[in-house]
Structures are given as structure tokens and as C-alpha cells.
Amino acid sequence: MSTTPRRRTAKAIASPWLAGGARVDQREKKRQAVLQTAARLFNERGFHATSLDDIAEKLHVSKPTLYYYVKSKDDILLECVRTALAMMQEGIAEVRQRGGRALDQLQACMRSYAAIVMDDFGQCVIRIGEDPLPPPLKKELRRLKAGIDHEFRRLIAEGVAEGSLTPCDPKLAAFMLAGALSWVGRWYRPDGSMSPTQIADQGIALLLGGVLAPVPAPSSSIALPKLGRRAPRKTAT
Amino acid sequence: MSTTPRRRTAKAIASPWLAGGARVDQREKKRQAVLQTAARLFNERGFHATSLDDIAEKLHVSKPTLYYYVKSKDDILLECVRTALAMMQEGIAEVRQRGGRALDQLQACMRSYAAIVMDDFGQCVIRIGEDPLPPPLKKELRRLKAGIDHEFRRLIAEGVAEGSLTPCDPKLAAFMLAGALSWVGRWYRPDGSMSPTQIADQGIALLLGGVLAPVPAPSSSIALPKLGRRAPRKTAT
Numbered sequence: 500m501s502t503t504p505r506r507r508t509a510k511a512i513a514s515p516w517l518a519g520g521a522r523v524d525q526r527e528k529k530r531q532a533v534l535q536t537a538a539r540l541f542n543e544r545g546f547h548a549t550s551l552d553d554i555a556e557k558l559h560v561s562k563p564t565l566y567y568y569v570k571s572k573d574d575i576l577l578e579c580v581r582t583a584l585a586m587m588q589e590g591i592a593e594v595r596q597r598g599g600r601a602l603d604q605l606q607a608c609m610r611s612y613a614a615i616v617m618d619d620f621g622q623c624v625i626r627i628g629e630d631p632l633p634p635p636l637k638k639e640l641r642r643l644k645a646g647i648d649h650e651f652r653r654l655i656a657e658g659v660a661e662g663s664l665t666p667c668d669p670k671l672a673a674f675m676l677a678g679a680l681s682w683v684g685r686w687y688r689p690d691g692s693m694s695p696t697q698i699a700d701q702g703i704a705l706l707l708g709g710v711l712a713p714v715p716a717p718s719s720s721i722a723l724p725k726l727g728r729r730a731p732r733k734t735a736t
Numbered sequence: 737m738s739t740t741p742r743r744r745t746a747k748a749i750a751s752p753w754l755a756g757g758a759r760v761d762q763r764e765k766k767r768q769a770v771l772q773t774a775a776r777l778f779n780e781r782g783f784h785a786t787s788l789d790d791i792a793e794k795l796h797v798s799k800p801t802l803y804y805y806v807k808s809k810d811d812i813l814l815e816c817v818r819t820a821l822a823m824m825q826e827g828i829a830e831v832r833q834r835g836g837r838a839l840d841q842l843q844a845c846m847r848s849y850a851a852i853v854m855d856d857f858g859q860c861v862i863r864i865g866e867d868p869l870p871p872p873l874k875k876e877l878r879r880l881k882a883g884i885d886h887e888f889r890r891l892i893a894e895g896v897a898e899g900s901l902t903p904c905d906p907k908l909a910a911f912m913l914a915g916a917l918s919w920v921g922r923w924y925r926p927d928g929s930m931s932p933t934q935i936a937d938q939g940i941a942l943l944l945g946g947v948l949a950p951v952p953a954p955s956s957s958i959a960l961p962k963l964g965r966r967a968p969r970k971t972a973t
Contacts (some may be wrong), residue, residue, distance in 0.1 A: 545867040630782040665949045667942060673924055675916045675942050682915025705904060705912050709946025712902045
């Protein structure tokens with residue numbers, strides 16, 4: 500072993516102890532595995548029906564080992580919810596940065612949101628809801644959700660202004676679009692017949708374009724701009 | 737007082753004890769008040785944060801009095817959920833009995849469903865979810881929900897067949913429509929700016945008609961049947 504302090508943590512030396520940085524990485528990796536496993540069990544069995552013992556068993560570790568990474572079951576839920584909301588915010592920020600037409604941004608936001616509610620952490624937010632969370636986190640969750648809702652409303656209002664969306668109440672429209680997508684987190688099953696991408700693409704097309712059948716063209720073309728509706732853009736969804 | 741047994745319970749005789757039938761009615765009335773008060777508190781504060789003491793206090797009765805009407809907090813939730821699901825099933829049965837076009841039936845079902853998820857009991861089903869329910873009731877709840885979902889799918893498939901709805905996957909469309917409406921039960925506040933009827937009417941119009949803006953008529957009328965979409969029927973929604 501080299502005596503140079505600088506080289507003591509060099510990769511070439513096989514040490515039974517991990518170097519500082521690697522140790523932190525390993526710990527974070529294991530912590531993530533605890534959270535992911537817990538989230539999946541919460542979604543499968545329900546939050547109340549899942550115990551720390553169940554989580555430990557699934558990870559082949561003891562319950563005391565679990566306590567090295569998380570404080571409690573509530574703490575796990577809190578972290579799962581925070582992770583999902585951070586993912587949602589990142590998704591929105593990315594879409595915003597790319598810019599473009601409001602309709603395209605709205606579609607991209609909806610795709611990002613749909614993907615997250617079908618993810619383990621996102622499903623936790625939707626399925627478990629606010630109820631078991633402590634009041635401060637409930638408040639934080641509401642604040643973060645309000646931010647996401649605000650972004651949907653802004654994009655819908657801009658879509659109406661740019662003429663790509665039909666004049667509507669952006670608040671109600673945002674609730675309807677995000678609501679339908681949120682509910683996906685309730686019914687989605689990884690072993691179902693459709694992939695998350697298929698659900699998102701087809702679901703968003705239905706939400707944007709509606710389900711009413713096209714009407715045959717009336718003889719006068721004057722009434723058309725009000726009756727005709729744009730078919731969902733297959734390339735964009 | 738008359739000695740004729742037949743007249744002992746006649747209305748004219750003022751008795752401090754209520755007659756058999758009236759006693760049952762009174763008990764049921766009080767039981768309903770317990771359930772309604774509890775449902776409202778669950779929705780306002782959360783199921784876990786609401787105690788039997790809170791419910792008793794709100795009703796100006798003692799906790800032992802409460803136990804005369806309900807067995808436990810879980811029992812209350814169970815009854816709230818059962819009441820809401822029974823309302824949903826009745827709503828669907830009524831629509832079915834009236835008959836008519838599948839699109840009109842679908843709109844009527846959506847209106848009935850929306851009204852119930854904004855009601856105290858309906859909100860319980862949506863906000864609290866399955867998680868705190870005991871396994872047998874979870875199973876019953878899923879069975880009843882599946883029945884409602886089945887009705888939505890059937891009407892959508894029939895709407896496509898009758899030409900009023902655009903060809904789509906009835907399963908996914910049912911999940912999207914019912915999902916958006918279910919989510920209303922999460923965000924609806926009785927003190928909000930819109931009435932339940934306004935939310936239902938405008939929300940259903942957005943879901944059926946979509947949010948995309950009408951497109952100007954192309955010069956050739958051949959492409960119109962595929963591009964044009966029927967605007968939401970204002971008379972029916």
C-alpha cells in the first residue's frame with residue numbers, strides 16, 4: 500500500500516472497506532432499493548397492509564438493517580411521494596425548456612405525467628393519497644400538486660390563445676385532463692395488456708380529441724369552422 | 737286512553753315512546769345522520785385524522801350513543817362506501833331503464849356518476865380509496881366498481897356501433913372518462929366557485945368533445961368526415 504495519502508483511496512487497492520464516495524453511493528443505492536421495494540409493496544398490498552417486516556423480507560435483510568436507511572414506514576411513504584413529485588416537476592421543467600407551441604407542450608406534459616403515475620413512486624401518490632401523511636407533508640404535497648396544476652392551466656390558456664385549443668375554462672379543463680391521467684395510477688397494472696406508452700398515447704389522444712364521432716360535412720361550408728374538430732395528431736401523441 | 741289494542745299506537749295519543757314503525761324510522765334517520773356527518777368529516781380531515789369522538793362531538797351526542805348506531809369507524813366507512821356504490825348502481829339502472837341512444841345514456845350515466853362523487857358518500861369512496869378497508873369489503877368494492885366500469889364500456893361500445901362515438905378502445909375510453917370524473921371527487925369543494933351541476937355539465941362536455949380547437953374546413957369536402965368532429969351537444973349535456 501502506498502503511503503501517499505492521496506493514493507490511499509485509489510481504485511487499484513483492494514480494500515474490504517469501500518472508499519468514502521463509493522460508500523455514500525452504495526448507501527444511496529441501497530436506500531433507493533428500499534424505497535422502490537416499499538413503493539411496489541404499498542401499491543400491491545396497500546399502505547396499511549404492508550409492514551416493515553414485509554419490506555425487509557422482500558429485500559432479504561433484517562428489520563434493523565432497514566432502519567439504517569429509513570426511519571419508519573411513514574418516512575418511506577414521505578420519500579416515495581417526494582420522489583414522484585420531484586419527477587413530475589422535472590418533467591414539466593424539461594418541457595418548458597424545450598418550448599414550442601402550447602399544445603405540443605401540453606401533450607408532452609401529459610405524457611410525462613402519465614409515465615410517472617404508472618411508475619412505482621407515482622402510483623404511491625395516487626393510490627395512497629394524502630390521508631396517511633403527517634400535516635406538514637400534506638401541506639407540502641398540496642403545494643407541489645398546485646404547482647403542477649398551475650402549469651397545466653397555463654398551457655391550456657396559452658393553447659386557447661394560440662388557437663390550438665377550443666375556448667374553455669382552463670381550470671376545469673386542467674382538472675379533467677390531469678384527473679383522467681391521475682386515475683391511470685389507480686387502475687394501471689404492470690401485467691396488463693397495454694404498455695405504459697400505449698396507455699399514455701391512446702389515452703391522451705382520447706382526452707384531447709374527445710370521443711364524439713366526426714360529423715358528415717354539411718352542404719354549406721359556413722358552419723364548418725364551428726362544427727369541425729381537429730383529429731388527434733398521431734405524430735405528436 | 738283507549739283500551740283497544742288497535743288504537744294504542746294511533747297518532748292522536750301522545751306517548752313518550754314512539755310506535756314500533758316510527759322507532760325504526762327514527763333509528764334509521766339517526767343512523768343516516770351519523771354516517772353523513774362521519775363522511776363529511778372523513779372528507780374534510782381525512783379518515784385517519786377523524787376519531788369517533790370527533791363524530792360524536794359534531795352530532796352533540798356521547799360516544800356510547802354512537803355505538804348504538806354503528807360498530808366502529810371501519811364500520812362507518814364500510815357503510816359510506818356501500819351507500820355510494822348503491823347510489824351509483826341505482827343511477828345506472830335508471831338510465832338503462834329509460835333507454836335511448838347509447839351516447840345519451842352515456843352522458844346520463846356520466847352525470848349521475850359525477851353527482852355522486854361530489855356527494856359526501858361518493859367523495860369517501862374516491863378520497864379514502866380501498867386501502868383502509870378490510871379484505872372482504874375491498875373485494876366487494878372491486879366487484880361493484882367493475883360492474884360500473886362494465887356499464888361504461890358497454891355504452892361506449894354501443895356508441896361506436898351506433899356511430900355517435902369515434903372508433904376507440906371501449907376499455908381505455910371508459911377508464912379515461914370515469915377516471916376524470918372520479919378525480920372530481922378529489923378536488924371538489926362545496927365552497928368552490930362552480931356548482932356540482934356546472935362542473936358535471938362543463939366537465940362532461942370537455943371529456944366527450946375534447947379540447948382541440950375546430951379546424952377550418954379544407955377546400956375538398958372528401959376529407960371532411962374524418963377531420964370534422966361533432967361539437968358537444970349543448971342541449972344534452
